[in-house]
Amino acid sequence: MKFIxxxxxxxxGASGLCCLKWQDNKLQILDITTKLEIATIYNWIDRWIxxxxxxLIAVDAPTIIPNQxxxxxxxxxxxxYFGRYHAGCYPANLNRPFAERTVSFGDTLYSKxxxxxxxxxxxxxxxxxxxxxxxxxxxxxxxxxxxxxxxKGKLADKKAELQKLSDYITSILPKxxxxxxxxxxVSLPLIPHRATTKEVNYPR
Numbered sequence: 001m002k003f004i005x006x007x008x009x010x011x012x013g014a015s016g017l018c019c020l021k022w023q024d025n026k027l028q029i030l031d032i033t034t035k036l037e038i039a040t041i042y043n044w045i046d047r048w049i050x051x052x053x054x055x056l057i058a059v060d061a062p063t064i065i066p067n068q069x070x071x072x073x074x075x076x077x078x079x080x081y082f083g084r085y086h087a088g089c090y091p092a093n094l095n096r097p098f099a100e101r102t103v104s105f106g107d108t109l110y111s112k113x114x115x116x117x118x119x120x121x122x123x124x125x126x127x128x129x130x131x132x133x134x135x136x137x138x139x140x141x142x143x144x145x146x147x148x149x150x151x152k153g154k155l156a157d158k159k160a161e162l163q164k165l166s167d168y169i170t171s172i173l174p175k176x177x178x179x180x181x182x183x184x185x186v187s188l189p190l191i192p193h194r195a196t197t198k199e200v201n202y203p204r
Contacts, residue, residue: 001054001125003027004045005132008061008105010098015041019048026181032189038101042108054125057114058132062092062099063106064116069093078133087135087147106131141176142168 007016014034020027030048035041049055065072071091079088092099109129110116117128135147150161166188173180182188 001056002030002049004049004055004057006041006057006059006061007134008059008102009036010061010102017041017044020180022178024181026179028181029184029186029188032186038105041105042112045109045112052113052127054127055114056117056120056128056130057109058130059105059109060132060134061102061105063102063109063129063131065092065094065096065099065103067093069095074131078136082136082139085136085139085144085146086149087133087139089133089135138165138168142172 001022003020003022005016005018005020009015014036015038016032016034018032019030021030022028033044035044045057062072070093072093075089075091082088092102106116106129113127114129115127117126117130120126120128120130138144139147148161148165150158150165152158169180170182170188174182
């Protein structure tokens with residue numbers, strides 16, 4: 001089974017993409033890239049996942065927004081349980097400028113057969129999409145006292161926090177179950193020296 005991660009550009013800018021495959025009792029990295037246009041994201045997904053092939057797509061964006069104003073229930077829960085880690089999520093409602101874009105992305109995935117999956121039976125094959133929020137996951141996976149603040153602040157500070165995240169990924173994820181195989185043909189991207197909104201093709 002394959003697993004797709006989408007760090008979605010909510011309003012504009014490139015989206016980060018990763019494709020993993022469960023093989024030989026490990027998660028193998030098949031591809032890491034960025035795409036600027038939404039159409040190229042769909043094309044990339046179609047290239048890695050055949051029609052009716054079992055896969056899970058995890059999207060870092062609010063793909064279901066039922067409320068016109070205020071906060072969704074999961075947004076409130078993130079603040080309740082992870083606020084002390086500085087991991088409360090950005091509130092989503094249909095009046096936000098990103099709403100149409102992020103909900104449309106989930107709708108298109110649904111049209112491709114990826115059902116929304118608030119619960120998933122372990123080891124049951126299917127085509128699923130889930131919404132993910134990385135900050136609480138990072139806090140839990142790496143036993144941190146607070147989030148890694150790689151999105152806001154001075155460039156040097158963000159780069160240092162990204163380097164910490166990279167170090168945690170390479171030192172801890174290969175030891176977990178399921179483990180991440182870092183000896184695959186695809187290299188993890190280096191920490192950039194400056195920000196960019198353009199597409200980046202990482203070496204293999």
